Each structure stands twice: as structure tokens, then as C-alpha cells.
Amino acid sequence: GAVVSQHPSWVICKSGTSVKIECRSLDFQATTMFWYRQFPKQSLMLMATSNEGSKATYEQGVEKDKFLINHASLTLSTLTVTSAHPEDSSFYICSARVVLAENNEQFFGPGTRLTVL
């Protein structure tokens, strides 16, 4: 299957700093990528849909100025958590949609565990 990578796999930062998470499709082009957030022992919740060359679409309740998304190329989307606070500590997972796949399957990255002190 298609491979999606995320970097970093984990990050610890101080409150008030910004953190950038990269999501890359390694062997295919992804016009659409998705960013999910998962709090401990909870399900994945969609944060935003990232479209190459256009603005991201954010879910209700997600602050677009706090969670900056840039989809600059067909293989890279970045999520920047600005002025991070302890409540932003979570597991962030991206996925990329393979348009030509038999079932429009989404492939997930391995996730990034963010801890804000």
C-alpha cells in the first residue's frame, strides 16, 4: 500500500512555543490530506482537510489561527501548532487519500505525539 510518513514521531516543547509537524506521501501524490487529533483513550477527531494549493478546511471548533496548515506540494502537508499549551498535548495523525485506489482508501501516517510542558 501507499506510504505516509510523519515527522517528528514525538516532540516535547515548552508552553508558548510553536511546533511544526510534517506529513509526507512517499510514493504517491496526494491532493488531499487530513489531520486528525486523538486524545488518550479516545477516538480520532478530524481537525482539518488540507488541499494542495488552497486553504485548508477546518472543522467546527478548531482554531485555524492556532493550527496552521500548509499543503505546499502534492506530497507534503504541514501542521503548525502555534503558541502551544498543555491542553494541546495529543496524538496528531495525518492521512492521505489515494484517489485512484479501488475504494478511495486513506493511508495514515504513524502519528506524532506532542507533549506541551
Added chain:
Amino acid sequence: AQKITQTQPGMFVQEKEAVTLDCTYDTSDPSYGLFWYKQPSSGEMIFLIYQGSYDQQNATEGRYSLNFQKARKSANLVISASQLGDSAMYFCAMRGDNTGRRALTFGSGTRLQVQP
């Protein structure tokens, strides 16, 4: 709106036995896709199986099969011959094909523990 319901927070199964993980859904889309993912403690999401709403036959992938009952809006995952490595969280998810929303909506998950 789409909604996925997984009513079993946790399940136990003996090694080599079969287990069924429940999933019910609700959607206004006439065409949709249903997915099951496995999430081990490492956090990665592993795709297991897919069922399209217009597929006549239940999907199967190795030891995984999906018991799709459209009228009941259920899409239960059956794992046959459980293995210790099957211990993980399992998420049922849905994608609506006609709303333009391509993201997945996930259920709350079921934690499966396989006992030796």
C-alpha cells in the same frame, strides 16, 4: 451528518477463537464506505477491511470479515482464529461518497484483548 457507534469499549477473547466487534452507523448519504482499522499501542492506524454500501457480498480479508447488514445499518468485524498480536484498539469508520466530505468519521473504538 454521519455517526458511527461502537458499543463495546472492551472485549476479551481466547486465543484461536473468533470474535465479533460491533459497529452501527447512521448516514444520509445513499452511497458510502465503511472501514475497520486496527490501532496497536504504537499508535499507527492499520487498515483492515473495506465495505462499499453497494457491494453485494460481505468483504473478507484473510482472517477478517465484515458482516454487513445494510437494513440494520451495521458493519460488524469478525476476526477468526484470534492471535495474541490481535490485541489492540479497533475503530470502525465511515466515509460518505456524495457529500463531498472525504474524511473519515470514526467510532469510539473497541479494545480487544486476546488471552492465551
